[in-house]
Amino acid sequence: MQDLLQDMVKTYGDKIYRLALRYTGDRGQAEDLTQETFLRAYKNLNRFDQDKDAGPWLFKIATNLCRNWLRDNRETPVESLEGFSQMTASSPENIYFKKESEKELALALDSLPQKYREVILLKHVGEMSYEEICKTLDLQMSLVKNRLYRGRFLLRDLLEKGNV
């Protein structure tokens, strides 16, 4: 059982961690949520069909935990955002602009209605296919495509207008 879980961590651990980091903006909290995701998965491993892909199942657990986290922590800690400021640029100006744009992006994401945010994060952070997003969120394919389309434009508009 534990070997199966370890394989899941190796395959999906980083992606789930990044997803949680996008929700919380804090490495410690993100790690806690990731750990809780795998602990819950382990407890319910006997209910999981091992012939199926574990991705949607794990991301469903993770998304639910992130939703609960958001419900309990309404203030989004966009100030920290430590995980996303891994700079390739060396100059202080570049680091500053990168941090600022990252902060704006996080604020825009936070302003996005939950139904769009969830789909976008699963696509761009979880690197999931449309089919996997449908399974994760129990949504119809047409709804996933629409939410992805509208959500991406909305995110762009929020950033352009600075309406965050």
Next chain:
Amino acid sequence: MIQCPDKLTIQAVIDGEETDIQIIDHLQSCPRCCQIHSEMKDAFTPADNLGSTVKLPAEFLGRLNEKLSPQPFPAAMAAAVIFTLAIFSAYLTNPGYLQWWLSVGITRQISYLIDAFIDLLYISHIVGPTGVIIGLAALVALEVLILNMLRNVEGQINV
């Protein structure tokens, strides 16, 4: 040339979900669709920027395994439970007694035990191995006698 695809199909091409070669060719040859495709790609850039290369801390798996391994009931927790029960029982016996129990009772009871143990050691050194055996035999005999008497008394009561 095929009909112009809808926006969701163009989105699917960008996402790599639509691989129909006719649609892809159309997007490259139709000026209108080409422009929509290009605008859409630009509009999706902020969402693309949400991705990152952050990795879980190296110790994550170790910490997870630690959580998964069965934890022995902590001895400190057991001691705390026993202590709480003892205090609670002392409190129920007599509220005024609690303070005495906390300040004197614990240390006094422990010192009684230690004293008794030291006394036994001291006596066993004086009387030697033979004396200890005789003493134990006497204790056993006394116990048997008492039990016998109790049985008799019990028997008398039951009659």
